[in-house]
Amino acid sequence: MSNPKHDKGEHYLTTPKAEPFLERLIFNNRAIILIAFFFLTLFLGYNAVKIEPDASFERMIPLEHPYIVNMLEHRDDLENLGNFVRIAVEVEEGDIFTAEYMETLKQITDEVFYLNGVDRSGLKSLWTSNVRWVEVTEQGFQGGTVIPDGYDGSRATLEQLRQNVLRSNEVGRLISDNFRSTIVYAPLYENNPETGEPLDYGEFSRQLEEKIRDKYEAQNPNIEIHIVGFAKKVGDLIEGIGSIAWFAGITIILTTLLLFGYSRCITGTLVPVFTSIIAVFLQLGTLRLLGYGLDPYSVLVPFLVFAIGISHGVQIVNAMAVEAAKGFDSVTAARLAFRALYIPGMLALISDAFGFLTLFFIEIDVIRDLAVAAGIGVAFVILTNLVLHVLIMSYLGISKGGVRHVQNHGEKQDRKWRVMSYFAHPGVAPISLLIAVIGLGLGLYYKQGLKVGDLDQGAPELRADSRYNKDNAYIIDNYSTSADVLVVMVKTEEEQCTQYNVLRAMDNLQWELQNTPGVQSSASLADVSKIVTKALNEGNWKWYEISRNQTIINASIREAPAGLINTNCDLTPVLVFLEDHKAETLETVTERVEEFASNNNNDEYTFMLAAGNAGVEAATNDVISSAKNMMLIFVYGVVASLCLLTFRSIRAVLCILIPLGLTSILAEAIMAVSGIGIKVATLPVIALGVGIGVDYGIYIYSKLEKFLLEGKTLQEAYFETLRSTGKAVIFTGVTLGIGVVTWIFSPIKFQADMGLLLFFMFIWNMVGSIWLLPALARFLLRPDRMVAKARANK
Template sequence: MSNPQHDKGEHYLLTPKAEPLLERLIFNNRFIILVLFFLLTLFLGYNASKIQPDASLERLIPLEHPFIQNMLRNREDLQNLGNSVRIAVAVREGDIFTKEYMDTLKEITDEVFYLSGVDRAGLKSIWTPNVRWVEVTEEGFQGGPVIPNGYDGSKSSLEKLRQNILKSGQVGSLVADNFRSTIILAPLTEINPETGEKLQYKEFSPELEKKIREKYELKNPNVKIHIIGFAKKVGDLIAGIQSIAMFAAITIVLTFVFLLIYSRCFKSTLVPIIASIIAVIWQMGILRLLGFGLDPYSVLVPFLVFAIGISHGVQVVNAMAVESAKGFDAMTSARLAFRALYIPGMLALVSDAMGFLTLLFIKIDVIKDLAVAAGVGVAIIIVTNLVLHPIIMSYVGISRSGINHVQNHGEKADRKWKLMSYFSHPTIAPISVLIALMGFALGAYYQKDLKIGDLDKGAPELRPDSVYNLDNEYIISNYSTSSDVLVVMVETPAEQCTSYKVMDAMDRLQWRMQNTPGVQNTASLVTVSKIVTKALNEGNWKWFELSRNQTIINSSIQRAPSGLINTDCSLTPVIIYLEDHKAETLQRVVAEVQAFADENPSDDFQFKLAAGNAGIESATNEVISKAKDMMLIFVYAVVSVLCFLTFRSLRAVICIIVPLMLTSVLCEALMAKMGIGIKVATLPVIALGVGIGVDYGIYIYTRLEQMLLQGKPLQEAYFETLRTTGKAVSFTGITLAIGVCTWIFSPIKFQADMGILLFFMFLWNMVGSIWLLPALARFLLRPDKMVAKAKQAEAAAAAALN
């Protein structure tokens, strides 16, 4: 016996006007499409398995920024001021003046010398010949390598070594102030000159651990190794990425459990998870085919792709369950669900993709890569969610337990939705809007404390108790030269970099910087000249000045260390050691240098910012600071335009966008209170949060509009919206929030920060769409006018057909 509702649904489906062309194309070719999906998944899965971690200094910095262009142009002349690692070889007991320690240090220096990627000509250690001592005697200058000739480890040779170190000026830089450790400074080459291949951080960092730390700490129990540097930090991040697989598994399991509780149908639980995993596989495979790898930041994008896939998949499951509960078969339910969701689903996903692609405006390769990865992922979800998912469900359908769950829990759930429908009530709506206004005001108040850049010492991407940050803290505590270095490049005509006029300007810049808060010390060719001039005058401190006599200047810098002057004397750096690399410190120091350069214009020299790790971070902070507001404007503009083109109503756009804006303001206030700065790792979260959050509002408004066009009063229309779409939105928001909440326990701090921020944004975007959107609708929407307008459109369409 046929079900009348079933027959009615079949008749409705067979009406050509009711069937979108896309629907017929998909469901009339189900088997062929499934075969194509299977073959493509095999092909892209194979390519996904070949994708490699990818990270380099150039990809993490804004290459178009003037600071970076100045640095890259002079890279060859800035020895030891670029990408390098510092290896501190420390003793647990005693000091460095023992035969055992010096033998170990020599072995480690030799080991580092042969590491792939090390610039061997620039390697520095007290065992390398380029580290020398100099003294002035009655017979003139005397000097030589720090390691004395005929060194044999005896007490006398060790005492001679002590004297040479004191004369070398390396105490505080290569030798610890307390003589309990020394540093091996190893400059790195981004491109291996022998093979032409890029430096592979994922291999270089473990090599340091295995061949240096593990080997020599085991070999000499009295030795403790500390290693810092960009390459080591990125290597530790890549190593931490391996833990992401564990969080991925946890997220999938949690999603499975919650979705099973929600649907009470094993098939409805498994299919959206499989479809979302296929989307991730396709994304990874396509990225590999496009030549992309996974850097420490974009590696989190597959999480988001999976989350977005689940978010939209739940809508399909929910719509099918409702239609199946009415008596329709699997095929009919799938087609009805597709018909109801393909327009809002495509709008939401296109909004997501366009929002993510606005990150392309930020001129940092790693953020551009993230934008491409997210855009590709969302484009794939359009196919897997709106094509693959409904086709599979049209075969497997909703189980009887799932249908019974929808039918038997309607009355109990209705009481809850009835209560929540009061958010659109004329009495409650003004209170909700008032609370939202207070939220905006509170968020704006705390938002003013939001900083650009890093707010912590060490490597903020890693946890404070990570091995890297503990190593960094040791080196900072035991050496007088900071690991945070800002380099000002002084450019002159050839053979003019040591003229008195240039040296005097450098001297005045150093004095100004040494009196700037946040600066620990400075060094340059002027420093060398002053030290040598003093030494030539019996060590009298009265002579610790820059001489006006050019002959004296020339003689004082004859033995200047490499890196302080280039071959044709057209470049010399002023090195500024900072107390930290916090955003406010960098901003203050850069402003002082730029002010000095503006106050001292000259045709004989130019002060160019900036090299060193602090220079790179300062440039990055500037780019992010300028891009932040522009990116948000573009994200909201794109989403608003797409919503307007779909709903043809400015009032609808306001209802959807305002809750998102509230979430953005509150999120930035949360960042300020938690001490999370806006930087490469966190800036994309703001765009991603908006892109994903708009989905909730689009689904809610689409369903609400449908109910209003049927002539229902606003509160009743919203009640019907909550019973179907609102139920799915609530579940999705809570499930995704719990899923990303597991990231908080990641060893990578920026992933933990992203987990906190996304947890907040997933929840608040869901709350905003359910609580604030109907309140705004009470003030902005005019249901009677909407119905009249819809009837006019139908009449015009009918007249056109006739």
């Protein structure tokens, strides 16, 4: 029988690359490094707790896309840029023509006027002077404000109000078709024009709730308020951050309980959780110092950092428990665990970081912010898990209960690992590959239905039964002008925007669009000219046309609304009201406009896309559509390069990447079947899933290669791999999957969607590395040659 002490010393001294430089540097300065971590954590932790939610309209759109460049270049000449709120004030019984309702509407209009962030010059309501009525009489045109002069709430003035409303052309726009509600339309500033401070969407949303909805619904039980718009949607998402914190807390608790069940060691449970939380605090503190906040999309990144930390922490706990079970003291066990894991661990984490940073190439600032946040987080995980974690464990060690758990369950687990090692058997591997090919075929078939952009009406980031989406449904059902507006800009020379040829071209475009699926209606200066020309000719419909006489045209557009013509008369918009903002609708309409522009643009006028909230959505979809494949190429390219640099084998790279590729394809198929589109909220999940999933394959392959080079057969080498690191990989995948699956109950739909996708990717990446990687190794690695080469070198 061998001497345990002799075996221990021989194992320690003959380990390849004994005491590498990094190991000596870290373990010879344990106390100094821990003190440095203590002060760094205090400093960055102080900044982390002061980080604030952040959201910006411009940061959520692709500023470099031609549509957005055009929109921002002419933003001072346009309305309906997409950043506005519409507040529908509904009377539940009766109609709007009562003194009580009109007084309530007046008070609400005044409240909205004084809200910080509102562009007061563009505010519209029945009570604002820019909402007018016009009619043609025998004496010519007559008009005035919708609220009649001398209005006092009497029956006579209310009847006059009714007549003014009917003549105002605002029914279906500011006034519902059934006369039971009206809208207060409030355009918003992106930045306060006095202070330059960006609009605080969270605070603005709270003011809408407290000063408008809660206040006036409480005052008048017959009144119900409905609020929609980008600012309200983002405000509701920010409000939902609280639920994200709750779900993150649940995830931490579940992870801790499962980790204890796995290790049966208090230190082996609490230390990886503690160091992973430290990594999150270091990340958040650094982000605040760099001037970043947490927007509704990147707020989930801290959890991903925690998940990555736990994933690698489990490997360290597992390796230390195995070494401690052999009789090593805590310092030696920690050194051996570090020595075995620092190369695959650093490779996996660097792959994660570079994978996330590829998101930076997508020209949408919120995704770039997410890339920076994730990259910084992973950088800190390298420090906290490969340095802080092992140093703390070198002092605390694995408890006796943890050591006994490894020793007592070794034989029972060996039977399980022996069965699973048949995944590498020559008779089983082809069956696994056949199943994978079938899965690949099904994934490719179903992913054909994957769409870019929103697939539902309203705000897809929120659930269909959310208050916001109910409000949006109410406005769609009761108003004839859609909330989804695409603005086509017509550019001319100065003072030339009202020329006959320009108006005729605009009219032709409108005819094309009104015969395009998905278009509800359109409006432009051409419409104004035709309506007024008809009115000037006793309302005869034969005159509902654009006159060739420029004098008549000039007379017809003299009182045109400000939003349809700019002061220099070198830009006029065509407003296109869409049925929805689904990806197919936007693609169909923008293609029709681009085709018309390419066939008709000339030196006299130019049609340009696009402004309006639908224009922003179309630009965003275009960027995401073109960036998706590029991003995946970058992610897989970076991961493949790092794996090739480490393992010096293309076959090894294929063994690691093929399971990841299958997971990506199946995840996209699940998105298509589940009705989840590729958009700002879901695009990063694909990259994040690849980045985190590669960890499993790297740990499995590094151990498998080590045992193969020791001369073991493939099945025996895989059996030893499962014994040493496979159980940690399986535990990590299951634990992280259980942690995120609770997100499907979140009130925020995009969090629920991310939870579903991450659950699948965590679990399936783990399954791929455990089940498919050894089958691929059977055909790609040529283990017999590796074994023969290893034996020849002995």
